[in-house]
Amino acid sequence: MSRGLLFRLVAIVVVSLVFPLAFTAYGLYSGARVERLALEERERQMQRVLGEVSAGLREINSGGKNGDALDREVRGVLNRTLAGYPGIRGGVFLPETQRTVIGGELKWYDYRPEVWPKEGRELFRERDPVIREALDTGEAVTRRIVMYRGEGLVHALPVTVGGEKAVAWAEEVLQPAIGQDRVLRKWAFLLTTMGFLVALASALYISGSLGRGVNRIKNGLEQLKRDLSYRLPPMPGELGQIVAAINQLAQGLMEKERLEEQLQRSARLAALGHLTAGVAHEMRNPLGIIRGTAQIMAQEYNHVPGLAEDVAVILEQADRQNRVIRELLDFARPAPPLMQEINLNAILESVLSFSRKFLEQNQVNLVTQLSPDLPQVQADGEKIKQVFLNLLLNAVEAMPTGGTITIETLATPDGVAVSFGDTGPGISPEARSHLFDPFYTTKSDGTGLGLAICHQIVTMHGGNIEVETGDRGSVFRVSLPRSPERRDAGGTLDPGD
Ligand SMILES: Nc1ncnc2c1ncn2[C@@H]1O[C@H](COP(=O)(O)OP(=O)(O)OP(=O)(O)O)[C@@H](O)[C@H]1O
Ligand SMILES: [Mg+2]
Structure with a gap:
């Protein structure tokens, strides 16, 4: 019984929540795919930009130029390339001179990080590991990083400037919608899964406690079938009301049985009364005669051996019968109290x-x-x-x-x-x-x-x-x-x- 209930409740929960859960999971999956495609598109764009920057830098001839002159040429390449890609900015790190040249929309930065405003230094700290990684591994590196007021994509590429190793990077602030969408989808999935689990746990709990209550009532009714004086233990809630009603019913039945029994007994006793009083009366006289005769026999034939013992038996039985008759008469015709x-x-x-x-x-x-x-x-x-x-x-x-x-x-x-x-x-x-x-x-x-x-x-x-x-x-x-x-x-x- 409780197992059937459990099965039905769990089925309801699963059927009603499995579709929302599946849709959310699918939404998450396709959302993540769209996001991945968008990022790949941005990455390709940056690869194109850095390809052009790299080609421009290769042209530079560093022979005899001091640091500042080299920086100017590098900045020229950067600015020319980036001018064609609004929204993308970038820079070049020259390990030889430990200088950083910046271009595009980052132009307000000086190329010396130590004189940058605080935000600039913090920004540099975020992309510095990406630049280092590209420098160390000699391979292109793409990362999502925290940027001033949001999230961004950085792509770093090892290049050569006048024969020397350097790293060029391009970066772009990502659409805030991308990040927000991801957070929203994560929460939607989390909440739906939690809802599903909570509903499942509630179904199990409700069916469990209901099943236990129903079982207790069932066992109580079995017991009541055997013994009408048994009372079901009290329970809280609606089941408790059912239990109280059953107990009341049992009490009523018991009362009815008692009255019926009393009525039957009265009828039986009344009928018996007529009979017993008459029979008892009739038996009393012959019994008196038997008793008297036995006493006389005992006196007259006291010389006969063994007679006294036999007479004693007769007297004992006669007395016992007399007692029964007296009780019967008493019972059939009781004196008023x-x-x-x-x-x-x-x-x-x-x-x-x-x-x-x-x-x-x-x-x-x-x-x-x-x-x-x-x-x-x-x-x-x-x-x-x-x-x-x-x-x-x-x-x-x-x-x-x-x-x-x-x-x-x-x-x-x-x-x-x-x-x-x-x-x-x-x-x-x-x-x-x-x-x-x-x-x-x-x-x-x-x-x-x-x-x-x-x-x-x-x-x-x-x-x-x-x-x-x-x-x-x-x-x-x-x-x-x-x-x-x-x-x-x-x-x-x-x-x-
Ligand atoms: N205390 C008791 N324990 C177990 N059985 C009992 C007890 N009292 C009565 N009974 C049962 O009820 C029956 C009826 O009792 P009741 O007193 O009416 O008659 P009785 O004792 O058999 O005969 P009497 O009382 O006339 O000597 C008994 O024979 C006995 O089986
Ligand atoms: Mg008795």
Whole structure:
């Protein structure tokens, strides 16, 4: 997904910028060619000039002439030749006398550099290396040099004056447009290339960060598919708004699922209530008779060996069934709660006071974190005790080889919350959806009523019970409001008789 995006962005950048870049590069190339041709043309012109000057100088006969007289003749040749080439100026350097003779538009210079004005001396310094090079190598040299207010072309040619070696040079100020054009083209190319690189880098960056965000959302949605309680981490910008909307949607879905589940449970419990109350009632009487008869048998036939043990088994099973029936009836036809102002810490303490020994026997370590400023709640203390006991028992039963139970109470904005955490094996998602269903059990001797009763009692109080579970243990959290508005939370059953 992000790779496709990257490809498209890079393609857009390349397609939209590659043509301007190619045109600029071509413009540069052809501009440079035009410039080169123009310079070659100027150079040829100067070669022509110096050819003529060289021919003129060869004619000079130096025999017996002093320096000044020779200079005059040289200057004459220069001026005559240069007069035919406006814009070109030049000079001759005579190494023999170390004098420089200047002609053309440079005529304001004296031939002695030491008396030249400052600009003249600086100018001479620029072309001096060109003259020297021609003198040293004995070959024509052409260079672009910095000239007073601009750029110029200098061409130097070794010549002979009266049999002596000398160097003649011609020079011309170049059209400023040539230099400017070159600078402009250089900048145009530089800026277009930079623009191209910046656009490419931006495309890579945008597609990268967008791709990462999209991937995070994609992974989050995968996770959400498995676990509706998962929330996508917040993100900046538009993707963040999408994330917030997805999280909101998930929250709504979860709420809907919870309500549906509650509704289903209410319907199931109502139907079950009618049935169980009737069956339980019917079973109670024969069970009473079985129990009574077994007791009489034990008394009347106490001389029969082994009978007492058998009767004990009958009585034990009858008692167990009686307990189940009592729980069933309690569940199907719960007594209305006796609401009082109670402190849940105190209720917990009383449950723990008689459970501590039992916990010790089962190698369960108890950790309590009871909030000292827990507000009072309106609740039926006995029923809440039953909830806590059931949760405690389940936690112990989940850790057959021992472990730790952590009980925590804390004040919440609308009441109190009590949580029971264990270090058992956790609960599978499949089992989690049935935990609060009556008769759902994974234990050979369980009734599967413990959590159903807890749920019934808590909802009767206007609170709720939730479970958080993973691979390492589960936490059951009971939340109770400060004072419940009585509501039929789907837990109160009406058995009908
Ligand atoms: N703390 C826990 N850790 C792991 N599984 C649990 C825990 N609490 C409950 N369960 C699972 O939920 C099932 C239902 O619990 P519930 O208390 O309703 O019934 P039970 O404990 O099986 O039977 P009873 O409470 O009647 O003895 C249990 O059988 C068990 O599989
Ligand atoms: Mg139980």
